[in-house]
Amino acid sequence: MSSCFQRRFGMKPLRTVACLSIASTLLGAPAWAQFKPAAEHSAAQAKETAQAPVFSANVNLVRLLVSVRDSNGALITNLDRRDFRVLDSGVEQTISLFERNTSVPLSVALMIDTSASTRADLHFEEDSVLRFVPTLLEAGNPDDTFALFSFNWHVTLESDFSRNPRHAERALHALRGDGGTSLYDAIYLVSDTLSTREGRHVVVLVTDGGDTTSYKKYQDALAAAQRSDVVIYPVVVIPIASDAGRNTGGEHALATLAASTGGRIFYPEGFERLDAAFADILHELRTQYLLGYYPRDVQQQPRSFHPIKIEVPNAPVRISARSGYYQP
Secondary structure, three states, X not given: OOOOOEEOOOOOOOOHHHHOOOOOOOOOOOEEEEEOOOOOOOHHHHHHHHHOOOEEEEEOOEEEXXXXXXXXXXXXXXXXXXXXXXXXXXXXXXXXXXXOOOOOOEEEEEEEEOOHHHHHHHHHHHHHHHHHHHHHHHOOOOOOEEEEEEEOOOEEEEEEEEOOHHHHHHHHHOOOOOOOOOHHHHHHHHHHHHOOOXXXXXXXXXXXXXXXXXXXXHHHHHHHHHHOOEEEEEEEOEOXXXXXXXXXXXXXXXXXXXXXXXXXXXXXXXXXXXXXXXXXHXXXXXXXXXXXXXXXXXXXXXXXXXXXXXXXXXXXXXXXXXXXXXXX
C-alpha cells in the first residue's frame, strides 16, 4: 500500500500534499502478443535478429459499468447486448464484451468524512457502515473486498483492503471529528490506490458537504477517478446538527462527480435512512451490466479524453455510466 496515506497503526501522520501522485493506469487489461524469430538463422541473420526489437500488439479494452433504470427509477436487468449502442467520440463501436448482472469482483473504498462538522453525529455513520460491510461481503463474489479511509484535512487509511469486518469495526470506533474537509485530495488519492486493483473499483463516500481544505481541485479529482475507472457513490448526510448550513455548491460538485463516473448521489433524510442508501448502492452494484469494446475509428492521442455515450434506442430509460475515459 502506498505510503501516501497516514495509517492508524504506528506511523507518523503525513500531510496529503506531501504524497500526491499521478494515477497512471490503463483502462483495460492489455493483451500482449510477442512474435519471436525462427530458431535457425545464418550468422548474419542471427546478429541482425539480436539487434531487432521485439514486436508486440497492445490492444486496450474499454470497460463500462452500466446501470439502467426505467421512467419510475426501477432497475432494468434483462437487457441484451443488442439493446445497447455505444459511441466513442461520436463513433459507434462494436460491443465485444457483455455481461448481465456482472459478478466481476468489487474493490469498495469506504470514505468517511471526519471533519469537525461531523463530530457530534459521526457515530451514526459508523454504525451504518458497520452494518453495510457484512452485507457487502456475504452476498457477492468471494473475492469482493473493502477498505476504510477517513478524511478531514488529511487522508487516513484506516483499514486496508480485506474481507475482515473486524478490521473496520476497530478502526471506526477510533474515529474522531476534527479539522477541515480535503474531499478532492481524498478522492484523488483513493482513486490512485484503486487503480492497481483487479475488477470493479467503487468509492462509497459519506460526507456532510463540500471541500474546504484540498490542494487538489475538482477537475483533478474527477480526472483521477476517470483514469482509474472508479464509480463514485456520494452519500450526503443532511442535516447534521453541528453544521452551520448546507453546502449546495459542494453537493452539486458531488452530484456531478457521481454522474460522470457512473454512480449516483444519495440524500438520506436523517440518519435512520443511511441503511437504505447503502442497501440501494449494493443492489445497484449487484445488477450492473458490463460492456466492453476495442476503440476503432477514433483519434488515438496519449492522455486525451474520449467522451462516451451509451444508448438504449427506442426505450425511455435512464443510463448511469462514466462519461468517458483518458487515452493511456
